[in-house]
Amino acid sequence: MKLTGRTILITGGTAGIGLAFALKFAELGNQVIVTGRRQRLIEDVKRRYPKLHAIQSDVADPDQIRALATRMAAEFPRLDVLMNNAGISLYKNLKGTATDLAGLTKELEVNAGGVIRVTSAFMDLLKANKGTLINVSSALAFVPLPCIPIYCATKAAIHSYTQSLRFQLEETGVEVIELMPPAVKTDMTADLRDGDGITMITTDELVKQSFKSLRKGTLEIRPGQSSQLALMRRIAPDFINAQLWKASRKLVPAAV
Template sequence: MKLTGRTILITGGSAGIGLAFALKFLELGNEVIVTGRRQSALDDLKRNHPKLQTIQSDVADPAQIAALARRMKAEYPKLDVLMNNAGIMLHKNLKAPAADLDGLMTEMNVNVGGVIRTTSAFIDILAANEGTVINVSSALAFVPLPSAPVYCATKAAVHSYTQSLRFQLEGTGVEVIELMPPVVKTELSTDLANGDGFTLLTTDELVKQSFASLKKGALEVRPGQAKLLALMRRIAPDFINRQLWKASKRLLPVRAG
């Protein structure tokens, strides 16, 4: 992947992995635009990093995605990188019926629907500019963390979708990359800790390893424990599945849902 001279849109870029990548891309001299759901968080981000461009937008809302695409195409016609990063993770107890059946689909709407809809809304400008799509899935696409069953299912879906997208875009000039982080020290992983069967990666180390892979032209970027989990999924799936179940049991909510 060409890492300089790009115009880059990162969804969910006001914190965590998205912000870490935004700041690194900015450091390399790219024009970077980030989105987030909360305007207050974006305002704080803009004050701290005035060179970043910010736009309020929610990837769970198709109307907001369409509006974002119209604005980006008008204001940033050179847009050539889309990083689908926005995501949420919820721990769920599946032992009884959930009180909020609609709420069960929240992660699907954000993590899967957001990726598919946003990619579709921007595919024309990315093709015109021979750009790059970076979809953020997870090492948990290979091996699920049972306390977060829907989250892991969404990341497996993003992994599969990204592979199909890559095939369909062959010959268009659009590069399709998948970033598959392990457990990273962000707001998403506050319930997880080193020694629970996880080795948490800092965002700094994630960026360092990921950009090294991107420079080499990797299409599947597997930093930290992601490589190990992919390997264990092949050679000892029962063992690694059981280990993650043991590590995550304490994270189950008391109530179903």
């Protein structure tokens, strides 16, 4: 992937992994736009990082996605990198009947539906500019962490979806990259700890390893423990599944 002279949109770019990548891309001289659903964080990014463009937009809302795509085409017609990073993670107990059936699939709407809708909304612009699409899935696409079962399912879906996209776009000039982070120390993972099969890394280390792979042209990037989890899924699936269940059992909420 060419890492300079690009116009880059990162969804969920106001904190955590998204913000870390936004700052690195900006450091390399790229024009970077980040989005987020919370206006308070948008204002905070504008104040702290004036080199970044920050726009409020919710990937779970189709109307906001359409409005964002229209605005990007008008204000940033040379946009040639889309990084689908926005996502949420919720602890779930699946042993009972959910009282909030709409809430039960919230992660599907954001993590999977958001990626699919945003990608489609920007497809014509990416093709016109022969751009790069980066979908952020997870090492948990390979093996689930049972305390966040729906989150893991969405990441497995994005892994499969990204592979299909790569095939369908092979003659368009659009480069399709998948970033599969391991457990990263962010607000989203505040309850996780190293040990029992989980190895945490910082956002700085994630960015360092990921950019090394991007420079090499790697299309499926597995930083940190991600490669190990992919291997363990093949050679010892029962063992690694049991380890991750042991690590996460205490985080499953009590049944309602």
